[in-house]
Amino acid sequence: MEQLELSKRISAWKQSPFDAATRAAVKTLEKDPKAAEDAFYTDLSFGTGGMRGIMGVGTNRINPYTLGRATQGLANYLNEVFPNTNIRVVIAYDCRNNSKRFAQKVAAIFSANNCEVHLFSDLRPTPELSFAVRKLQARCGIVLTASHNPPAYNGYKVYWQDGGQIVPPHDQRIMDAIAATSYEAIKFKAKRDLIHAIDRSVDEAFWATALKAAAMPQKGKEKLKVVFTPIHGTAREGVPQVLERAGFTQVYTVAQQMKADGNFPTVQSPNPEEPEALQLALNLAKEKNADIVIGTDPDADRLGIAVRDLNGELVVLNGNQTLTIFTYFLLKKWQLEKGFKGNEYIASTIVSSPIVQNMAAHFGVECVVTLTGFKWIAAEIAARPNDRFICGGEESYGFMVGDQVRDKDAITASLLACEISQWCHNNNTTLYALLLECYQQFGMYHERLISKTKTGSDGKKAIAAQMEAMRAHPPLQFGKHKVIQIADYAKREAYEPATNTTSPLALPKSNVLIYQLENGGQIALRPSGTEPKIKLYLSTCTAYRKDSTLEAHFDMLNKELDEFQNLLSL
Numbered sequence: 001m002e003q004l005e006l007s008k009r010i011s012a013w014k015q016s017p018f019d020a021a022t023r024a025a026v027k028t029l030e031k032d033p034k035a036a037e038d039a040f041y042t043d044l045s046f047g048t049g050g051m052r053g054i055m056g057v058g059t060n061r062i063n064p065y066t067l068g069r070a071t072q073g074l075a076n077y078l079n080e081v082f083p084n085t086n087i088r089v090v091i092a093y094d095c096r097n098n099s100k101r102f103a104q105k106v107a108a109i110f111s112a113n114n115c116e117v118h119l120f121s122d123l124r125p126t127p128e129l130s131f132a133v134r135k136l137q138a139r140c141g142i143v144l145t146a147s148h149n150p151p152a153y154n155g156y157k158v159y160w161q162d163g164g165q166i167v168p169p170h171d172q173r174i175m176d177a178i179a180a181t182s183y184e185a186i187k188f189k190a191k192r193d194l195i196h197a198i199d200r201s202v203d204e205a206f207w208a209t210a211l212k213a214a215a216m217p218q219k220g221k222e223k224l225k226v227v228f229t230p231i232h233g234t235a236r237e238g239v240p241q242v243l244e245r246a247g248f249t250q251v252y253t254v255a256q257q258m259k260a261d262g263n264f265p266t267v268q269s270p271n272p273e274e275p276e277a278l279q280l281a282l283n284l285a286k287e288k289n290a291d292i293v294i295g296t297d298p299d300a301d302r303l304g305i306a307v308r309d310l311n312g313e314l315v316v317l318n319g320n321q322t323l324t325i326f327t328y329f330l331l332k333k334w335q336l337e338k339g340f341k342g343n344e345y346i347a348s349t350i351v352s353s354p355i356v357q358n359m360a361a362h363f364g365v366e367c368v369v370t371l372t373g374f375k376w377i378a379a380e381i382a383a384r385p386n387d388r389f390i391c392g393g394e395e396s397y398g399f400m401v402g403d404q405v406r407d408k409d410a411i412t413a414s415l416l417a418c419e420i421s422q423w424c425h426n427n428n429t430t431l432y433a434l435l436l437e438c439y440q441q442f443g444m445y446h447e448r449l450i451s452k453t454k455t456g457s458d459g460k461k462a463i464a465a466q467m468e469a470m471r472a473h474p475p476l477q478f479g480k481h482k483v484i485q486i487a488d489y490a491k492r493e494a495y496e497p498a499t500n501t502t503s504p505l506a507l508p509k510s511n512v513l514i515y516q517l518e519n520g521g522q523i524a525l526r527p528s529g530t531e532p533k534i535k536l537y538l539s540t541c542t543a544y545r546k547d548s549t550l551e552a553h554f555d556m557l558n559k560e561l562d563e564f565q566n567l568l569s570l
Helices: 004-013 020-029 033-040 064-081 099-112 126-135 171-180 201-213 239-246 275-288 319-337 355-363 374-383 410-426 431-442 456-472 551-570
Strands: 051-054 088-093 116-120 140-144 155-162 195-198 226-229 251-254 292-296 303-308 312-318 343-350 364-372 389-396 400-402 446-455 482-487 493-496 501-506 515-518 523-526 533-543
Touching: 004 033, 020 033, 020 501, 033 456, 051 064, 064 099, 064 140, 064 155, 088 099, 088 126, 099 116, 099 155, 099 195, 099 493, 116 126, 126 201, 126 226, 126 410, 155 482, 171 446, 201 239, 226 239, 226 275, 226 312, 226 343, 226 515, 239 251, 239 410, 275 292, 275 303, 275 312, 275 319, 275 431, 275 551, 292 410, 303 319, 303 410, 303 431, 319 343, 319 355, 319 400, 319 431, 319 446, 343 374, 355 431, 364 374, 374 389, 374 400, 400 410, 410 431, 446 551, 456 515, 456 523, 456 533, 523 551, 533 551
Parallel strands: 088 116, 088 140, 116 195, 226 251, 226 292, 343 364, 343 389
Antiparallel strands: 051 155, 140 155, 292 303, 303 312, 389 400, 446 533, 482 493, 482 515, 493 501, 515 523, 523 533
């Protein structure tokens, strides 16, 4: 952005309609030109998970004005799409600093625009917001959360009336409506009679739905030892209650992390994808000799689990391994109890392990592969009301059981993890042995995620340059494996080097590159939709050899992933 345009942006925030505190904060920020540029050089935009950013003053920050402008634009759009009708909106918020205050601001603006608002009276899980949108027959829902991001972040996720996050055409139309909205146009003055508190009845209905989706009539649940941590987040309002109702009575919680705290004082990152985030839970599990460890992120849509390996030691599973076990178990259970009629399907994403596609083929069930983000899986469910959705998941520690919640749901998935663990105990096996069974049947897949943070305008340019470099000079071989296809979702075309031919891709446009390897593995590269990061997904596989050890397989596959990573120099 040119300096003159940047100066105009900053100057505007030192005048009306911005309040005195905001004006003073902008003047202080100007003393650090680099920080001021980062706060104002662009507008926060909607990505795969909505609008998310660092809290503070500026157009590139989360604050009452950027949230207010987004809400005013959304309210304008709702009134345009649903004229002369009662427009109901549901709002939830998580444990993050300012989330409750932001939620109240958002509620005030919707009410000022004659929308009926149902606001949770305390923090609640994101999947419960998805459920509540459909339960309360709302036109849309909002949750104030930055998911697993660091403490400085907050965010704003938008859900449509089907309970899924917004997808085309609504996402672009909402963005256009926001772009056409000035800060002066924000209606902050609430109409209090239009704002209603949500009581425990929605909680109970949500918990009942989780039980219906995942609970099983099994013996011995009272003996299963479970350690759970919400990592200071919202799953404290869901996981313990659901597990207790399902019959799991030996649930040990990490006391230090049961308190909601947006500073996340006990971890470096409140992300169950990071093993460090589960360390306190692992310590407690060793003390209690627990069978399974479960940790959820602040808004309770992701979960990480640790189980006993073949030697009885606790190991943390990655997202693809959890996805593999859950999907395999549910397919076997569905086949045994309900049978397949030909209209069943599961779902995964383009950056998740291909093993689930092999699994679906084995069971004769369709596997729908979508772009990254559960909003695309939710859109698929909405488009197929007469088909039977079994489950869906992605590598980033998210899973969905059934279609009553239209987003990844760590509450129901936590219950499922415990039910599978109990089933394994009753059948003289383990969760880890179930994973090994999948490797033996469908191929041993091994994945690695690498994320590189690149902040500010320079970081944005660097990410764009890296993506373009990969397009201009694509690798045609990774280690000993040839590239058989390069899928460029920005161009919506796939190129096959062997035949020098291209073919169209059916999925919507997205800035993602995927290199399919001849051994069944893949390399995927994309900018994050919610963080200043470029993400690299490495996957390789081999047939499982029973004359070799599990450790030897992992060693071999890790060496291949090292080769891939070194080639890309990220």
